[in-house]
Amino acid sequence: MSDRPFLVLGLFQDADKLVHGIRALKSTYGDKLEAYTPYPIHGIEKELGIPKSHVGKIVLALGLSGLTLALGFQSWVFTTDYQIQFGGKPYFSWASFVPIVFEVTVLLACIVGAVFGMLVLVNKLPHYSHPILSSRSMPKITRDRFALAVSVDTAEDAARAEAALRQAGAPETEVVHGTDEIGSGPLLPLKPVLATVIICVLAGLGTWHLQRLWNKLPLISIMDEQTKVLPFRANAFYPDGQSMRPLVPGTVSRSAEYAAWTTPEEAGQMLVNPLSADSLTLAKGRRGYETHCLVCHGQLGDGTKLLSDKYTGAPANLHQARLKEAPDGHLFAVVTAGKNTMAGYGKDIPAADRWAIVHYVRVLQRALDASDADVQAAQAVAAAAPVAQGGSH
Ligand code: HEC
Incomplete structure (x- = not known):
């Protein structure tokens, strides 16, 4: 200076x-x-x-x-x-x-x-x-x-x-x-960078240490140390001397529902749709289909996906003859457990809703391939409907 x-x-x-x-x-x-x-x-x-x-x-x-x-x-x-x-x-x-x-x-x-x-x-x-x-x-x-x-x-x-x-x-x-020069030398512009690096390293070490310490703090171990029943320990409270309680008689396991079959084909032979295709069920099926299936299989079920090309799967066309002829149980099994690249929805959709979706898939299949008799029946329903519709709107 x-x-x-x-x-x-x-x-x-x-x-x-x-x-x-x-x-x-x-x-x-x-x-x-x-x-x-x-x-x-x-x-x-x-x-x-x-x-x-x-x-x-x-x-x-x-x-x-x-x-x-x-x-x-x-x-x-x-x-x-x-x-x-x-x-x-x-x-x-x-x-x-x-x-x-x-x-x-x-x-x-x-x-x-x-x-x-x-x-x-x-x-x-x-x-x-x-x-x-x-x-x-x-x-x-x-x-x-x-x-x-x-x-x-x-x-x-x-x-x-x-x-x-x-x-x-x-x-x-x-x-x-004095002078206002802040010094010189090649290291000068590096000083703030160096300071930042040192602060980051110290902060990292501090956090690492705190985390290790944290596990040992009494605050966190309260749940470990509380008196509680552990599943595999002896317990004098119950007459059988065990902590773990037996299942309530009649309990059905989650997987029992489809444990009986392994492939959609097998399920098609074993299962029968327990729901009737009434308007409530179809409405429920439609809601389920539009929520869970539409993005991949398309509004009409023809496999026109709404997803971008980033999704490379090829969702099946639900109107193909094989699927039209397949029994309800086959479709139910596919929705439940998935097939090949399609994931299963057994955990996400209740069984009754899955059966309702199957009914709705049938509606889609039939709507695209209606016979003269179907059209006449639909016209008859429409002709009889105004009263009922007028009442509900
Ligand atoms: C993420 C996309 C996706 C969703 C969502 C999806 N699927 Fe699929 N689905 C596929 C793909 C892909 C296939 C073809 C699988 C294969 O390679 O066999 C398929 C196949 C099928 C098949 C044909 C099975 C067979 O035996 O060939 C049916 C039936 C079906 N899906 C019904 C449904 C229903 C009902 C839903 C709604 C609950 C649904 N899918 C939701 C992608 C999807």
């Missing part, structure tokens, strides 16, 4: 005197003036002629880019790259993009824009030191003195500035020596 005069400080007793001082020196020193005060003084930046900060513009620009980025990315993903059908909604469903658009906008605007914009671009951090920090006046400035600083280069400059400050009403002055 060189020893040339860098700043001359004039210490004023209060903010008003400081402002008077600024006004007196403004014409001579212009942008060489800077004020250091124990608390922010409203309007002082105007007196000093400091232009309005650019942080607002940075925040606006980053906020807008966050908005565009998030909206654009989601639009591209959902309309082009990976189309997924959600309950028949259009691929460009902008309302569902709002949360992510909002988050990314706020993230870029606040964290990147406001924090980094202010610290790095406007305040020019990292800035490791400044000569004023080691000046005699610094403790006073942080307490109850208001300093006006004039940047100077030479000893003559400093003497002139000191005289001017005293004339402007500063009872106390100090010449601060």
Whole structure:
């Protein structure tokens, strides 16, 4: 650090005197003036002629880019790259993009824009030191003195500035020596990176250690240590001396339902649809089909999938002769346990609903291949229906 005069400080007793001082020196020193005060003084930046900060513009620009980025990315993903059908909604469903658009906008605007914009671009951090920090006046400035600083280069400059400050009403002055250079050397720009790496490593180690510690904390072991019945232990409470209770008589296991058959063909021989194809059952079957099957097998059951080409499976056409002739039990078994690349729905759909879906598949099959008799029957139903329909609407 060189020893040339860098700043001359004039210490004023209060903010008003400081402002008077600024006004007196403004014409001579212009942008060489800077004020250091124990608390922010409203309007002082105007007196000093400091232009309005650019942080607002940075925040606006980053906020807008966050908005565009998030909206654009989601639009591209959902309309082009990976189309997924959600309950028949259009691929460009902008309302569902709002949360992510909002988050990314706020993230870029606040964290990147406001924090980094202010610290790095406007305040020019990292800035490791400044000569004023080691000046005699610094403790006073942080307490109850208001300093006006004039940047100077030479000893003559400093003497002139000191005289001017005293004339402007500063009872106390100090010449601060040093330079504002923050050092040099090849490692300098790496310092913030190095600091970040060290912080990350320390944070990682800390988290790792805390996690190991966490398991041993009494807070977490409460459930381990509580008095409770463990399944394979002896227990004097029950007459049979065991903790584990026997099954309630008559319990049927989940898998018993299709334990009796192994292939759809076998199930077709063994099982009979327990439901009648009444309108309630068909409505239930339709709901089930549209919820679980439609995306793959299509609205009409002809295998026209609604999924994008990313789904490479080839859902069966349910109108093929083999499936029309297959007994209900065959279809039920496919829905229950799946077949080849189709997954089973035994765990997701109750058995009664699976049988209802089978009925509805029959409706689809017959609707695409109706005989004259079917059409006449449907017309007869329609002719008789107005009364009933009128009543229900
Ligand atoms: C994720 C897509 C997908 C869904 C959802 C789906 N399937 Fe399938 N399904 C397929 C594929 C693929 C095949 C062809 C499997 C194969 O290779 O044999 C198939 C085959 C079938 C078959 C023919 C079985 C045979 O014996 O050849 C039937 C019947 C069937 N599905 C009914 C249904 C029903 C009913 C539902 C709704 C509960 C349903 N599927 C849901 C993809 C799907």
